Amino acid sequence: MxxxxxxxxxxxxxxxxxxxxxxxxxxxxxxxxxxxxxxxxxxxxxxxxxxxxxxxxxxxxxxxxxxxxxxxxxxxxxxxxxxxxxxxxxxxxxxxxxxxxxxxxxxxxxxxxxxxxxxxxxxxxxxxxxxxxxxxxxxxxxxxxxxxxxxxxxxxxxxxxxxxxxxxxxxxxxxxxxxxxxxxxxxxxxxxxxxxxxxxxxxxxxxxxxxxxxxxxxxxxxxxxxxEARRRIYMPPVIDKVAYAEPVGGNSVDVRIDSNLCTGCGLCEAFCPEAVIKMVTVDGKQTASTSAAGKCCACYTCVGQCPQKAIQLTVR
Incomplete structure (x- = not known):
């Protein structure tokens, strides 16, 4: 060049x-x-x-x-x-x-x-x-x-x-x-x-x-x-009034996967650092499933990397 x-x-x-x-x-x-x-x-x-x-x-x-x-x-x-x-x-x-x-x-x-x-x-x-x-x-x-x-x-x-x-x-x-x-x-x-x-x-x-x-x-x-970094793909939902928020009991995370949107590409399983998500076969189709939701640290990597936007997290 x-x-x-x-x-x-x-x-x-x-x-x-x-x-x-x-x-x-x-x-x-x-x-x-x-x-x-x-x-x-x-x-x-x-x-x-x-x-x-x-x-x-x-x-x-x-x-x-x-x-x-x-x-x-x-x-x-x-x-x-x-x-x-x-x-x-x-x-x-x-x-x-x-x-x-x-x-x-x-x-x-x-x-x-x-x-x-x-x-x-x-x-x-x-x-x-x-x-x-x-x-x-x-x-x-x-x-x-x-x-x-x-x-x-x-x-x-x-x-x-x-x-x-x-x-x-x-x-x-x-x-x-x-x-x-x-x-x-x-x-x-x-x-x-x-x-x-x-x-x-x-x-x-x-x-x-x-x-x-x-x-x-x-x-x-x-x-x-x-x-991806410039789109802030791992940005979690904005928390309002952090200083006055009620304590979160247990700090548990729900990993919600829309099976209708999931194409079974496997990126979520590959990127998950805690092996929370696994690929399983349902009715002959590969789809993502949570196998150890209690280990989820809410890093949002699966949410950001899913090309179909089929994954959402809820912190309780």
Whole structure:
């Protein structure tokens, strides 16, 4: 899949509001990609991501970087002594002691000064270059599905390395380039003070080489898992005035199966975690039946998975 096809698939499956942003760090002497433009004013890296997600393709040498901290972290320029010392974090009242500031600086990922000569950013669908990373601005539910897509093939859980400092430069760009692992960020002081990222949005950064595999996993998840979760198929009936409800004696659950609607597909038996439902043969027809109703935990999985809507639960 090319960049446009990847972006189109991701935007559709995840219902993204913003375009995924292709980010590349350009090495000294490396050819500048086509169809990118220097911004008319210097921008912070986090601002450039915001512009790119809206459709702009940018080429940013050091002279177009407004944040010396971010530019130094990404290896475009040397880190100034004041930034390296951590004293500015104390002046901004973001950290309490110089020791704390220096520890934070020492544990973040950086590139050595001069490693790179510029950054280029573009909406993934318009990128004429192969990105190092692709950065998403997303809602938590969309982030969840990206994480599920990573786990889809391996079953592995995630260990993210992030903080509320140097979010888009260190945590989303350098960290992901060095580790080749997905990372998340909730933004930082600078990113939220200088850009229009919503209070309800956060970031996910993915190594570009992993993107085709993620798209493939999302295509599989989009067949069943994503649409079912978004339809809230396990949502039980709304309970009114929970704080004033009478105690439920015994907390028993009635599992009601409409035999006229049941087609005997067996999904309810397969999905039931407590083996409450069994398939039986009645008059030569396979149908669902409750065999151990007392074990029902009211998880609503059978209700949500029944294609004929033949099952209902009543909690008494």
């Amino acid at each position: 090319n960049n446009n096809e990847l972006a189109t698939a991701l935007i559709k499956m995840l219902t993204l509001r913003w375009s995924p942003v292709a980010v590349k760090l350009v090495k000294p002497g490396e050819k500048i990609p086509e169809k990118v433009t220097q911004p008319s004013v210097p921008l912070r890296h986090c601002q450039a991501i915001n512009l790119a997600r809206r459709g702009n393709s940018l080429y940013m040498p050091p002279s177009r970087h407004a944040c010396p901290d971010g530019a130094a972290i990404m290896g475009l320029i040397p880190m100034s002594p004041k930034l390296r010392s951590g004293e500015l974090y104390l002046l901004f009242k973001k950290l309490p002691t110089i020791e704390c500031a220096q520890k934070m600086i020492a544990t973040r990922q950086e590139f050595e000064a001069g490693t790179y000569a510029a950054t280029v950013l573009a909406p993934l669908e318009d990128a004429t270059f192969e990105p190092d990373v692709v950065i998403f601005t997303m809602y938590p539910e969309q982030m969840m599905w990206l994480m599920c897509a990573v786990s889809y093939s391996t079953g592995e859980r995630h260990n993210f390395h992030t903080s509320g400092y140097n979010s888009t430069c260190a945590d989303l760009t350098v960290q992901v380039m060095k580790t080749q692992q997905m990372n998340i960020s909730f933004g930082c002081y600078g990113a939220r003070a200088i850009s229009d990222i919503s209070d309800f949005e956060a970031y996910v950064s993915v190594p570009f080489q992993q993107l085709p595999t993620l798209v493939g996993a999302l295509e599989k998840l989009s067949v069943k898992s994503i649409p």
